Amino acid sequence: MKRAVLITAMFFGAGAAVAAPAPVEDLAGGSGDDRLARLERIVKSRQQSEIDMQRRLDTLQQEVLDLRGLTEQQNYQIEQMQQRQRQLYDEIANLSSKATATPAASVPATPAAVAATANAAASSLSETASYESAVNLVLKERKYDDAIPAFRAFIKQYPDSVYAANANYWLGQLLFNKSEFAEAKQVFNTVVTRFSDSNKRGDSLVKLGMIAEKTGDKAGATQYYQQVVKDYANSAAARIAQQQLAAIKA
Structure with missing residues (x-):
């Protein structure tokens, strides 16, 4: 009985020794040329993925640069516009005070001179209001398509404006x-x-x-x-x- 068991164990051990190399052969997957070809395909695939990823990163970087530039430009422009508006209002206030002042040693202003000064001030206010209206279409109302004809009209009406x-x-x-x-x-x-x-x-x-x-x-x-x-x-x-x-x- 023990001898039969021993013979059986030896038989299965020999079978396992013969069958063992088979999985290794399957994993290797063919000749050296085949393995090299598969390795080259894997490397090329990874390289193409890296190239595609770099392109996407470049595109995103460009979009970030555009947005950053637009933000800086708009902030700077708003600051300059506000500064110019303060200057313009000061100029209008000075014009108004000069028009109403009547020093004793000076010649009284004629009605025509007073009217011209008033018209100049009104024109400046109208110019400023027209410009602000166009800017507000962009900054406040976000009506970009409407802002285009508004700026065109302003440029046509006030080609030499400070704005x-x-x-x-x-x-x-x-x-x-x-x-x-x-x-x-x-x-x-x-x-x-x-x-x-x-x-x-x-x-x-x-x-x-x-x-x-x-x-x-x-x-x-x-x-x-x-x-x-x-x-x-x-x-x-x-x-x-x-x-x-x-x-x-x-």
């Missing part, structure tokens, strides 16, 4: 947001060439660079950004231009 550069910039930004790049480019060029002393010139050059990028002209975009960095060093516009240059070179 003309800002109005053109607002119009260009609204057109840019709608991807109407040809019209936006014309408007930003107006700020750059006609209002060379405006604090919106640097921002307009940045926008011209972004338009060049979006229309496939990276060389032109680089020139615009470099001009901003050169002409407006240490400004918010220059920081945005440097970020855009870095994104182009990446």
Whole structure:
């Protein structure tokens, strides 16, 4: 009996020894060339996944840069607009006080002179109200499509206004947001060439660079950004231009 059990155990042990290599052969999965081919496919697949991930990261980074730039530009523009409004109201107050003052040594103002002063003050108030109305369509009411004709009407009626550069910039930004790049480019060029002393010139050059990028002209975009960095060093516009240059070179 013990001998039969021993023979049986030896038989199963020999069978296991013969069968053991089979799973190893299945795991190896073929010849060396086959294994190498499978390894190459795995490596290529991983490389393609990394490339796709990098592209998505680049796209997200560009969107963040655009949003950051727009925020800085809007904050700066609001600050400048508020400052100019305070100056304008002070000027109007001074005009009104001069019109009503009648020093003893001076010649009394004629009705025509008083009327001209009043008309100038009224015109300034109307100009300011018209500009504020257009800006409020953007900042308060979020009616961007309505703001476009409002700024166009303001620019047509007050082409030499102290707000003309800002109005053109607002119009260009609204057109840019709608991807109407040809019209936006014309408007930003107006700020750059006609209002060379405006604090919106640097921002307009940045926008011209972004338009060049979006229309496939990276060389032109680089020139615009470099001009901003050169002409407006240490400004918010220059920081945005440097970020855009870095994104182009990446």
